[in-house]
Amino acid sequence: MPYRVPNAFLIALQRHPKPRPSEHPKMNTTHSPQIPLRAVFMRGGTSRALFFRAEDLPPAGPARDSMILSAMGSPDPNKRQLDGMGAGTSSTSKIAIIAKSNHEDADIDYTFGQVSVDAPVISYKGNCGNISSAVGPYAVEEGLVETSDDQATVRIHNTNTGKIIVARFALQNGLPKLDGDFALDGVAGTAAPIALSFLAPGGSSTGKTLPTGKAREVLETDGFGAIEVSLVDVSNPIACIHAQSLDLTGRESPAEITETPGLLDKIETIRIAAAVRMGICSLVEAQTTMRNLPQIAIVSAPTDQDSPATNIVLRMISTGQAHASSPITGGMCLAAIMKLPGSVAHELARANNDASQPLTIAHPSGTLALDADISGSTVDDFSVNAVTVFRTARRLMQGEVMVPRHRISDDAEG
Known part of the structure; x- marks a missing residue:
């Protein structure tokens, strides 16, 4: 089945979710050397990540991971990820998988993946707070949540930890407001703030705030x-x-x-x-x-x-x-x-x-x-x-990331 990419920004702007096919018709055939995969490149806080819709990926497992690794340019023994969207650092080798949530306390399911730069490994253990700040804006821009005229509150279920994160941010014409006077150290300029509240975050990976029961x-x-x-x-x-x-x-x-x-x-x-x-x-x-x-x-x-x-x-x-x-x-x-x-x-x-x-x-x-x-x-x-913290986030690029067909398992196309 060919991958089709919507213009996500116009979808959010026009509220008209009609997908746009890949520009080159030959890229949508089963014989093309690369698979076009819908993706959005987001900055969240002081990190960057490729964002995917869960519906565009295979189920969790080796097939999905092989597609993501190839998209990011991993593994790269030179630790640069030149053949993908990563940038050779831990803060820029990240992905997020987003879906509407069935969780009673959440609007969005968000799965975080830390992609190894030099090994064929994606860790889904734990979360990234910086990338969490981009999930709410992404969900609004993709039309996945309902919002008021000037303010968004997005309840996020982080599937890695089972915890709830609440993102609150201003809107402008129905989209996340970008301009503002909040300065985030490590990011040039100022922008509109995003308030992130991590609810009951203790024991997210181990089940205990103090895993060994000791302060030291x-x-x-x-x-x-x-x-x-x-x-x-x-x-x-x-x-x-x-x-x-x-x-x-x-x-x-x-x-x-x-x-x-x-x-x-x-x-x-x-x-x-x-x-x-x-x-x-x-x-x-x-x-x-x-x-x-x-x-x-x-x-x-x-x-x-x-x-x-x-x-x-x-x-x-x-x-x-x-x-x-x-x-x-x-x-x-x-x-x-x-x-x-x-x-x-x-x-x-x-x-x-x-x-x-x-x-x-x-x-x-x-x-x-x-x-x-x-x-x-x-x-x-x-x-x-x-714990509450303030971040900024922005959609940097949208479209399709190209995944070489020979690098992924056959199951990835099913």
Whole structure:
């Protein structure tokens, strides 16, 4: 069956969902060397992703993954993804699969995939907070949700974690408003803000906010000895480490972290040990297919170099790469355990004079502010009710991504 692509922007503008066929008729035959696959390229926060409609893809499994890997240009041993839509970094090698939801508390089902740059692997374990911010605007532009004249509230069911995210943003002529004065560190210019509320995000991957029931513990690693960590799971699991434990100041740039001999190998060893300790996966899975979790949060105390509002300084490692800013999910974990006495983050964090003020995390590209609604102050009663963060998002491109037929399984065309 040939793939047909609607002009999604005009569909949203005109509310007339009539699909437009691929421009070249030969591309819609079973003999064409490539399959045109409807897709939208979105920026969400400080990340980018290819967005697909679930109806355009095969069911979950090897056939679907082979199409997505080819579309993104993975695996690429050169780590550049030049033959696809990825850009060789963890923050730009992501996909989202969207469908209308049958969940009673949601409008949209959203499945996130972290695509490995250099291996034929897509991890569906965990979520991406940045890409979550693009789901609401995408759903409105695709005509998947009903909206009022000037405001949208989209309830999103993240299938990876089973959690609900509520996105609220302004509309202009029925479409997501773009212009505004909200500045997002790591993204040039200003735009209209999107409020994202992650409801009851604790235990998204492991079933517990504190997977081991401890605020702090010593983790034994293979070849690098013992290291003190805090293990927490709020939307995504992280292992939080004092920068000094890695012989770092905590102010190194991503390039300096990458160029420090042996450092990323040591951090990867810690990640593997933490994945097993947290019950995320087996040792073999952590070494092969589960390469994105937990993220590693390297933290340090704020200094005079930081604004008075800064509570903690972060350098995040995600899928073996030093992050240029801060993943939202990593920030959510930090915002939570900064309020947990005994944790690594609580020990280093500067407390707010006004407890109602948001928590601010300094990262290489600026700062990230989050509102964390926390209950309890001990490991026995600690829980996260909700975390709210503001992002921006924009549709960058729409149309068809071309998937070479010889790279996908026969089942992908059924």
